[in-house]
Amino acid sequence: ELKVEQNPLFLSMQEGKNYTIYCNYSTTSDRLYWYRQDPGKSLESLFVLLSNGAVKQEGRLMASLDTKARLSTLHITAAVHDLSATYFCAVATGTASKLTFGTGTRLQVTL
Amino acid sequence: DADVTQTPRNRITKTGKRIMLECSQTKGHDRMYWYRQDPGLGLRLIYYSFDVKDINKGEISDGYSVSRQAQAKFSLSLESAIPNQTALYFCATSDLSQGANEQFFGPGTRLTVL
Numbered sequence: 001e002l003k004v005e006q007n008p009l010f011l012s013m014q015e016g017k018n019y020t021i022y023c024n025y026s027t028t029s030d031r032l033y034w035y036r037q038d039p040g041k042s043l044e045s046l047f048v049l050l051s052n053g054a055v056k057q058e059g060r061l062m063a064s065l066d067t068k069a070r071l072s073t074l075h076i077t078a079a080v081h082d083l084s085a086t087y088f089c090a091v092a093t094g095t096a097s098k099l100t101f102g103t104g105t106r107l108q109v110t111l
Numbered sequence: 112d113a114d115v116t117q118t119p120r121n122r123i124t125k126t127g128k129r130i131m132l133e134c135s136q137t138k139g140h141d142r143m144y145w146y147r148q149d150p151g152l153g154l155r156l157i158y159y160s161f162d163v164k165d166i167n168k169g170e171i172s173d174g175y176s177v178s179r180q181a182q183a184k185f186s187l188s189l190e191s192a193i194p195n196q197t198a199l200y201f202c203a204t205s206d207l208s209q210g211a212n213e214q215f216f217g218p219g220t221r222l223t224v225l
Contacts (some may be wrong), residue, residue, distance in 0.1 A: 004153075033213065042201065043154075043216040050211060088153060097205070097212040098169070099144075101153035 002027045004091050006102035013079050014110055021105045023072040023089035031092035032072045033099065034063050036085045043088065047074075079109045114138045115217035117202050123223045130189040132220050134202030143185035144203040144214065145169075145177060147196075154201065160185055161207070192224040 003026040013019050023032070031050055035043040047056040049065035049072060056063050060083065062075045072089055086106045090099040115136045124130050134143065142161050146154040156169030158177040166177055174196060178186045189196055202217040 031212070035216075042218045045213055045215065048211045048213050090154075092212065098156060098159065099154075099214060100170075101155070103151060103153045 002029075002091060002093055002100045004089060004100050004102040006087075006089060006105050008105060009103060010106045010108075012108045012110060013076075015080055016078050018078065019076050021074040021076070021087055021107075023074070023091075023102055025070050025072075025091045025100075027070075027093065028067070029070075029091045029093050030065075030067050031097070032065050033090045033092070034072070034074055035088045035090065037088065037104070038085050046087075076107070079107075081109045081111065083107060084109045115202060115204055115215055117200075117217040117220050119220060120218065121221045123225065124192055125225050126191075126193055128192050128224075130192050130222065132187045132200055132202075132222070134185045134187070134217055136183050136202075136204045136217075138204055138206070138215065139182075140204035140206045140215075141182065142205045142207060142212075143179065144205075145175075145185065145187045146201045146203065147171070148199040148201060148219075157187065157200075189222075189224075192222075194224045197222060197224045 005024045034046040037043050047063040052067040054065045060077045065072045086104045088104045090101045118133045144159040145157040148154045160179045176188045200220045203214040205214045
């Protein structure tokens with residue numbers, strides 16, 4: 001059974017600081033997705049990582065994938081309050097491309 | 112207009128009642144999914160469908176059934192609702208022809224079973 005673990009589960013950080021969210025998974029996969037969810041809202045796709053070594057960047061967020069280590073990271077640079085949300089990673093397995101989600105990291109950016 | 116819509120957005124019902132949640136999409140995607148979200152557990156897959164004739168169970172299908180009435184419509188039913196089915200339910204779609212198979216989510220339905 002695929003396990004997807006995110007850490008930390010909760011992150012409180014000051015504006016302007018940098019931090020990294022980690023996503024570890026337990027079985028082979030070369031497709032990993034990052035989503036953002038605001039309170040009471042739906043999930044918004046942030047990044048799609050499709051191969052070992054893939055790196056994607058959008059604004060203050062950068063995601064990477066190391067399939068050999070079964071690890072993806074979401075790096076936040078110079079955080080701003082608007083980045084406060086819950087971030088999920090999801091790993092796709094099999095030809096059906098079923099997604100298994102991590103439990104999410106709730107990010108709170110404070111002044 | 113939203114590409115993936117869900118109705119109702121909120122529903123309160125009683126134990127034992129039959130409930131249907133509906134999902135429609137205008138994205139033209141062939142694949143559709145139903146997930147539930149519980150606090151601290153992330154999203155878990157209930158059922159998924161690759162086309163009208165293809166329905167598959169997900170991780171937590173017990174107590175649920177689905178119907179794919181058309182490529183654009185995928186309904187989730189709770190035949191006899193119970194309180195531990197109280198959750199936020201999301202429909203999602205994806206396109207097999209796109210290599211990334213990225214899933215796009217609807218706005219969600221908040222279901223409360225009393």
